Amino acid sequence: MGIAAIIKYNGFLYCFVIFKSLKQLIYQCVIFQIIYVMIPAVLYLSVIVTSLSRFHKMSSPDPIIRSKQTEKNVNGISTEVVCTAFSNYIFVVLTQYRKIGTLISVTPESRSNDISTPSFSTKVLLGKDEPMTHVCAKNLATFVSQEAGNRPVLLGLALKDSSLDSVKQMKDIIRSCKVW
Amino acid sequence: MNEPQDRAQVEAISVHNFSEKILEQMVHFHVMKLSGGFFLWIGSSPVLSNLAVSVSSRYDSMPLSTLVMGDPSNTAPNSLSQRLAKKTKKQVFVSYSLPMTDSRLSLLVEDRIKKELELHPEHF
Numbered sequence: 001m002g003i004a005a006i007i008k009y010n011g012f013l014y015c016f017v018i019f020k021s022l023k024q025l026i027y028q029c030v031i032f033q034i035i036y037v038m039i040p041a042v043l044y045l046s047v048i049v050t051s052l053s054r055f056h057k058m059s060s061p062d063p064i065i066r067s068k069q070t071e072k073n074v075n076g077i078s079t080e081v082v083c084t085a086f087s088n089y090i091f092v093v094l095t096q097y098r099k100i101g102t103l104i105s106v107t108p109e110s111r112s113n114d115i116s117t118p119s120f121s122t123k124v125l126l127g128k129d130e131p132m133t134h135v136c137a138k139n140l141a142t143f144v145s146q147e148a149g150n151r152p153v154l155l156g157l158a159l160k161d162s163s164l165d166s167v168k169q170m171k172d173i174i175r176s177c178k179v180w
Numbered sequence: 181m182n183e184p185q186d187r188a189q190v191e192a193i194s195v196h197n198f199s200e201k202i203l204e205q206m207v208h209f210h211v212m213k214l215s216g217g218f219f220l221w222i223g224s225s226p227v228l229s230n231l232a233v234s235v236s237s238r239y240d241s242m243p244l245s246t247l248v249m250g251d252p253s254n255t256a257p258n259s260l261s262q263r264l265a266k267k268t269k270k271q272v273f274v275s276y277s278l279p280m281t282d283s284r285l286s287l288l289v290e291d292r293i294k295k296e297l298e299l300h301p302e303h304f
Contacts, residue, residue, distance in 0.1 A: 126233060
């Protein structure tokens with residue numbers, strides 16, 4: 001760069017630069033462009049993008065309850081499992097009709113004499129109250145409650161086939177949807 | 181001719197979550213679409229404090245409703261499931277796990293559900 005002078009006039013700063021050659025003038029223009037035009041533009045854009053993404057996150061945050069689901073074939077019947085974790089319940093839907101069906105709550109018994117073998121009580125909240133329902137529910141949900149730190153289980157049961165072999169396979173399907 | 185019905189039967193259970201800030205409070209919604217009905221949970225913390233179920237009846241203009249779980253003095257889950265069953269003509273399970281401090285909240289929550297029903301009917 002050649003000779004430079006800065007003059008203050010009417011509250012504005014004026015900068016005079018005399019360049020040695022045309023080439024130097026072009027270089028200076030390019031540097032001026034990068035420093036004063038492009039960098040602020042990029043910063044400004046990034047601010048807009050981050051605020052937009054924050055706004056987007058505000059409108060749809062991560063769901064506070066986790067759920068997992070799967071579909072498997074059990075002895076020729078399509079069987080679906082959806083497990084949802086609430087802080088006070090594990091909600092398990094085990095269905096061959098795509099319906100909730102019978103609703104059973106499986107609760108660990110508070111007064112159990114032996115710690116190693118806790119007992120569970122089953123209560124049919126909705127649907128047919130049959131002995132077989134209690135057997136299936138206890139068989140299917142006890143391990144869920146135990147693994148979830150003795151959280152009660154709300155079980156939706158709608159089965160076409162509740163043979164021992166099928167129930168065994170269903171337990172594994174529930175295990176594959178672990179949300180606890 | 182039965183193709184659409186067959187396809188609907190093959191369709192698996194679907195789960196849909198959405199949230200909305202209502203009266204300075206984040207309200208979360210969780211929908212599980214089932215065959216002929218849906219399960220809807222509404223709450224601000226991940227607690228399942230009650231559960232009501234409603235189903236339309238041919239003998240009454242208002243759907244039949246029962247509380248399956250929770251405090252019977254809280255009528256919010258019953259009435260919401262009843263209104264949703266009437267609107268959707270489906271079996272509706274509702275868990276309304278929000279504090280019952282503001283009566284305006286439940287109205288705004290219901291409006292938000294109706295909006296989602298219109299925007300995304302495929303999830304219900």
